[in-house]
Amino acid sequence: MFEALARWRRRRLLEKYAFPDKDWDEALAPFRFFDRLSGEERRRLRELVSLFCAEKEFAGAGGFEVTLRVQLTIAAQACLPILNLDLAFYRDWRSIVVYGGEALKVRREVMDDAGVVHQYEDEIVGEAGVGGPLVLAWQSVMEELPGEEPVCNAVIHEFAHRIDGLSGETNGAPPLTRKFHAGMTRADWQATMRYAYDEFCAEVGRWEARGERGHEMPLIDPYAAEDAGEFFAVVSEVFFVRPSELHGRFPELYRLLARYYRQEPLGSEGQGA
Numbered sequence: 001m002f003e004a005l006a007r008w009r010r011r012r013l014l015e016k017y018a019f020p021d022k023d024w025d026e027a028l029a030p031f032r033f034f035d036r037l038s039g040e041e042r043r044r045l046r047e048l049v050s051l052f053c054a055e056k057e058f059a060g061a062g063g064f065e066v067t068l069r070v071q072l073t074i075a076a077q078a079c080l081p082i083l084n085l086d087l088a089f090y091r092d093w094r095s096i097v098v099y100g101g102e103a104l105k106v107r108r109e110v111m112d113d114a115g116v117v118h119q120y121e122d123e124i125v126g127e128a129g130v131g132g133p134l135v136l137a138w139q140s141v142m143e144e145l146p147g148e149e150p151v152c153n154a155v156i157h158e159f160a161h162r163i164d165g166l167s168g169e170t171n172g173a174p175p176l177t178r179k180f181h182a183g184m185t186r187a188d189w190q191a192t193m194r195y196a197y198d199e200f201c202a203e204v205g206r207w208e209a210r211g212e213r214g215h216e217m218p219l220i221d222p223y224a225a226e227d228a229g230e231f232f233a234v235v236s237e238v239f240f241v242r243p244s245e246l247h248g249r250f251p252e253l254y255r256l257l258a259r260y261y262r263q264e265p266l267g268s269e270g271q272g273a
């Protein structure tokens with residue numbers, strides 16, 4: 001009975017939130033990582049996007065207009081990491097705020113040890129506080145241009161923070177669910193993550209010691225050395241956008257993410273770590 005009701009509700013939402021083929025194809029076209037999806041995966045992603053749009057609320061900030069194209073571009077990338085998981089990984093929050101321009105400026109206040117309040121202007125590129133709206137800069141979403149190998153992905157980054165935050169904190173330890181992650185243990189997770197994170201921080205340290213400029217940047221954005229939560233978000237981007245590079249540098253980490261997201265962006269190539 002409940003199952004029949006759930007099926008009926010799902011069908012109704014899929015009809016209500018359906019969108020034209022043309023808009024769907026245009027939303028996916030600039031991002032080459034969608035090319036590796038099979039026809040069946042693309043169809044499932046599209047359904048997931050409809051259900052996602054039914055559940056979430058998009059808002060434009062600073063005069064930015066959220067068109068169908070903007071919605072689909074964001075929703076398609078947001079749903080990629082949960083394609084073989086569940087929409088429930090994005091539960092407990094509702095709004096997505098999109099603004100034009102590269103960065104949204106906010107005024108922040110900090111109190112120093114002497115109790116003096118300092119004000120300063122800060123930029124948020126995309127900020128994902130647990131429970132609050134997810135904020136995205138349209139310009140950083142569209143940084144990836146056709147014909148160029150994308151280096152990062154702002155949408156996957158922020159949504160990875162949301163998955164991570166489901167455990168109560170964004171600390172690089174997303175929940176391991178009974179339904180999807182049987183056989184994965186917290187201890188294995190921590191060991192693999194910790195090893196890769198330490199290696200990566202050492203690499204960034206060597207790169208900084210050499211005087212940053214003029215030397216080749218580490219494969220993964222040095223920002224990922226900030227903390228374990230940022231590391232998880234950044235390596236999730238790399239996993240979906242440049243999987244072969246992640247596999248080449250940190251094969252165990254690639255395998256860990258493949259098991260977590262239940263996807264093989266490298267196909268059979270990535271299975272021997």
Ligand SMILES: [Zn+2]
Binds near residue numbers: 157161230233
């Ligand atoms: Zn982040």
